[in-house]
Amino acid sequence: MMHVGLEHYLAVSGALFALGLACIVLRRNALLVFMGLELNLNAANLALVAFSRYGGHAEGQVLATFIIAIAAAEVAIGLAIIVALFRRRATIVTDLLRSLKG
Amino acid sequence: MTVYDAMFWFFGLALLLCGVLVLISRDAVASALFMVLGFVFLAGLYLLLEAWFLALIQILVYAGAIMVLFLFVVMLLDFREPRRWWHGNLLGWLGAPLAVAALLAALLPVLKRAGALAEAPEKWFEGTLENVMTPVFTRYLLPVEITALILLAATIGVVVLGRKETKP
Numbered sequence: 001m002m003h004v005g006l007e008h009y010l011a012v013s014g015a016l017f018a019l020g021l022a023c024i025v026l027r028r029n030a031l032l033v034f035m036g037l038e039l040n041l042n043a044a045n046l047a048l049v050a051f052s053r054y055g056g057h058a059e060g061q062v063l064a065t066f067i068i069a070i071a072a073a074e075v076a077i078g079l080a081i082i083v084a085l086f087r088r089r090a091t092i093v094t095d096l097l098r099s100l101k102g
Numbered sequence: 103m104t105v106y107d108a109m110f111w112f113f114g115l116a117l118l119l120c121g122v123l124v125l126i127s128r129d130a131v132a133s134a135l136f137m138v139l140g141f142v143f144l145a146g147l148y149l150l151l152e153a154w155f156l157a158l159i160q161i162l163v164y165a166g167a168i169m170v171l172f173l174f175v176v177m178l179l180d181f182r183e184p185r186r187w188w189h190g191n192l193l194g195w196l197g198a199p200l201a202v203a204a205l206l207a208a209l210l211p212v213l214k215r216a217g218a219l220a221e222a223p224e225k226w227f228e229g230t231l232e233n234v235m236t237p238v239f240t241r242y243l244l245p246v247e248i249t250a251l252i253l254l255a256a257t258i259g260v261v262v263l264g265r266k267e268t269k270p
Binding site: 006008016017023032035038046053055061062066069076 | 104106107110111114117118121122124125130133134137140141144147148151152153155156159160163164167168171172175176178179181183184186187188189191194195197198201202205206209212213214216217219220221225226227229233234236237238242245249252253255256257259260263264
């Protein structure tokens with residue numbers, strides 16, 4: 001078996017990104033769509049940290065720190081939008097929310 | 103196989119398993135809790151990468167704060183879970199594998215070259231608090247300030263969005 005290196009971490013990151021993408025595209029619950037987005041962000045963070053570790057520079061982990069800070073802001077806004085949506089329409093099932101569809 | 107390799111496979115596979123369970127769990131609370139567990143395993147991967155500071159932040163901010171916010175909203179909304187969790191439309195079922203295939207096709211050349219990208223072990227970066235935060239507060243000071251502004255904007259936005267609607 002191969003020794004674990006950069007490519008292994010990138011493979012895990014890619015697989016996690018694919019799972020997050022599947023969550024976004026396939027789930028009907030808007031909250032779960034949002035969780036898929038979080039999975040994507042974390043997959044990107046893992047790739048950044050792995051590159052930073054094996055490439056020997058700080059920038060990847062600096063960027064990952066920024067991503068976590070921005071993700072916190074994004075989650076707060078997104079969940080507020082979902083709560084406002086639920087108050088108005090009484091559902092968060094995405095295929096029932098189609099008033100923008102002509 | 104060294105202990106390091108074994109730990110990598112354990113954390114990596116557990117993380118991906120948690121990702122699958124987030125995707126297929128019917129209950130939103132179960133999904134959120136599996137995601138917390140997955141983030142703990144991801145923090146384990148960060149520890150293996152010697153990103154000590156980010157592992158700590160991952161547990162404190164992501165598993166601790168962000169996912170608690172998710173659980174709080176699930177509790178607040180009190181919605182009924184739809185009978186099936188997946189979309190019925192063909193576009194999604196065709197589009198999702200296509201998107202994943204495109205992603206993997208884009209990633210494969212990078213994976214092949216990844217071994218060449220890695221530096222010699224003595225040049226590897228150790229993510230201590232000092233090593234990560236010194237560039238943040240020197241070279242990347244302006245982005246830090248912009249991030250602070252974005253957080254302020256997000257706070258104001260949430261307050262505005264969360265207000266009860268008043269009839270004009």
